[in-house]
Amino acid sequence: MKKIMNIKPTKPLAAFLSLLPFVIIFFVYLTASGERLAENPNDKLLPSFQQIYSAIDRLAFTENKRTGEYLFWQDTSASLYRICIGIGISSLLGLIVGLLTGLIPLARSGLSPLVTFVSLVPPMAILPILFISFGLGELAKVMLIIIGTAPVMMRDMQSHVRQLPAEQLIKAQTLGASTWLVSLRVILPQILPRLLSSMRLSLGAAWLFLIAAEAIAAQEGLGYRIFLVRRYMSMDVIFPYVIWITLLAFLMDYLLRKTSEKAFPWYHSNESGK
Amino acid sequence: MSFITINNVWKSYGDNLVLERLNLEVEQGEFVSMVGASGCGKSTFLNMLLGREQPTKGSIVLDGETLKDEPDADRGIVFQKYSVFPHLTVLQNVMIADEFSKAKVLGWTFGSSKKVIKEKALEFIEAVGLTPAVKKYPHELSGGMQQRLAIAQALMKSPKVLLLDEPFGALDPGIRSDMHELIHDIWQKNKLTIFMVTHDIKEGFELGSRLWVFDKVRNDPQAPNAYGAQVTFDLPLSARANKEDLNKMIEKVSSN
Known part of the structure; x- marks a missing residue:
């Protein structure tokens, strides 16, 4: 008998094992919900799949009578818009500041302590400041995502730039490159894939800040809806929304990974070789 | 005036004197192999030629001009x-x-x-x-x-000067000899001036037209960092002709 640390599952077994927990959770929920509903048909806590389905149908596929819009898609597009702008600006800032502070000692001395300081401010603590100064509109929510994720990305990018072997930078100089050309042709292409993985890691935080901001002040959005229907204990709405958010997060992560693999084959072959 | 002139170069890091009183001249087209124990300053010297490090005292003149204090396309x-x-x-x-x-x-x-x-x-x-x-x-x-x-x-x-910092140190022996041939051909064809740091004395003998051995002349056991290394041997190597002398020289150098 092999030691258990050396036993590798076959492909079908691996697939089965990864699906198993989901199936178990599904059936546990099904029985628990059935039992509770048998006892009290008005129970709100664990709605049946029927109820969840009709909630989805009502929100996603039925026109709102008053506004003629589909709430679910409206919420989705509002949230996606905020998170994409937020993460987009964050990564752009992360890239520029990280490259500057990583490569240029003068910029590092000037900016690095500030970035470190800002990254340690708990973003949620300054949410009131954002609402006060930027109002309750889109800007405050996007700003929260930026403040929450940009400093981390700046520091991440800076450390990646500094981890590039000094030999490469010297080699580029002996080939006649200026600071600008070293940034453009040696450093930038090498930290872009790292920026994408940094974005993937920041997505979790970005969703957290987005939903927090929407919960406090918004007129639409996935987080807003969840916190709105909480008042009526509408688990039949909350559950599909949570799963939908998870799915969106997964999809964004997947897209970023695939983009990176497509665009930077040299980076990923290095990864698998390690 | 030589192609490269090294005028009384000293290099120290704080109290740690690494190189002292280097006075050397190199002509265009020479292939200088630099050997020595690890920590003897041969890589420091190469880094000074590269512009990555600056001499604490003295100067290095390349082709009539003092070396620039950062890496550039000359090297x-x-x-x-x-x-x-x-x-x-x-x-x-x-x-x-x-x-x-x-x-x-x-x-x-x-x-x-x-x-x-x-x-x-x-x-x-x-x-x-x-x-x-x-x-x-x-x-x-x-x-x-x-x-x-x-x-x-x-x-x-x-480049006016080609610097090689243990370029074949990480290679297998068979591949290494191929590379020796390649670099030798390129040196002859392009009339390059080459400086090579190597920890392999044999490689230094085989490849260069001139061999420098870095070592400390003076040594104070109480203060090992008080004196720096100098070039203790400066041997002209007539390319691959004196193979018999080779082993004698290796013995002589490595006994130091």
Whole structure:
């Protein structure tokens, strides 16, 4: 008998094992919900799949009578818009500041302590400041995502730039490159894939800040809806929304990974070789 | 006046004196191999030639001008590793050398100027024997091939001086002798001036036209850092002729 640390599952077994927990959770929920509903048909806590389905149908596929819009898609597009702008600006800032502070000692001395300081401010603590100064509109929510994720990305990018072997930078100089050309042709292409993985890691935080901001002040959005229907204990709405958010997060992560693999084959072959 | 003049160069880090009283002259076309125990300052000296480090005292004059205090296109370098750009193919790795000087703003060349650079790059790629691998990325190349690529890159700029920092240290013995032949040919063909640091004394003897041994002349056991190393042997090597003397010399040097 092999030691258990050396036993590798076959492909079908691996697939089965990864699906198993989901199936178990599904059936546990099904029985628990059935039992509770048998006892009290008005129970709100664990709605049946029927109820969840009709909630989805009502929100996603039925026109709102008053506004003629589909709430679910409206919420989705509002949230996606905020998170994409937020993460987009964050990564752009992360890239520029990280490259500057990583490569240029003068910029590092000037900016690095500030970035470190800002990254340690708990973003949620300054949410009131954002609402006060930027109002309750889109800007405050996007700003929260930026403040929450940009400093981390700046520091991440800076450390990646500094981890590039000094030999490469010297080699580029002996080939006649200026600071600008070293940034453009040696450093930038090498930290872009790292920026994408940094974005993937920041997505979790970005969703957290987005939903927090929407919960406090918004007129639409996935987080807003969840916190709105909480008042009526509408688990039949909350559950599909949570799963939908998870799915969106997964999809964004997947897209970023695939983009990176497509665009930077040299980076990923290095990864698998390690 | 010699091609390279080293005027009373000293190098220290704080209290730690690494090199002292270096007075040397090198003519164009010489191939200087530098050997010595680890920590003897041979790499420090190479870094000073490169512009990565500055002498604490004294000066190094290249072709009538004091060396610039940062790396530039006058001096080519091949390190033991990390000399090539992992995100570029072999061809791009070599082309980038001229793109740096031709496209100072964009960093990329297009059209006819790109074509000219490409042709030149392909010539150097052929000279180092990498033609079958032009489209490959460095991670797909063996260690020896990566070093060939690094040499081709350096040659693109026709540097006044080519510096080699233990370039073959990480290679297998068989590949190493191939590389010796390659670098020897390139040196002769391009009339390069080469400085090579190596920890392999035999390699130093075989390859160079001149051998420098770095060692401390004075040594104070109470203060091991008080004195720096100097070039204790400066041997002219008439290329590969005195093979019999070779072993004697190796013994003599390594007994030190």
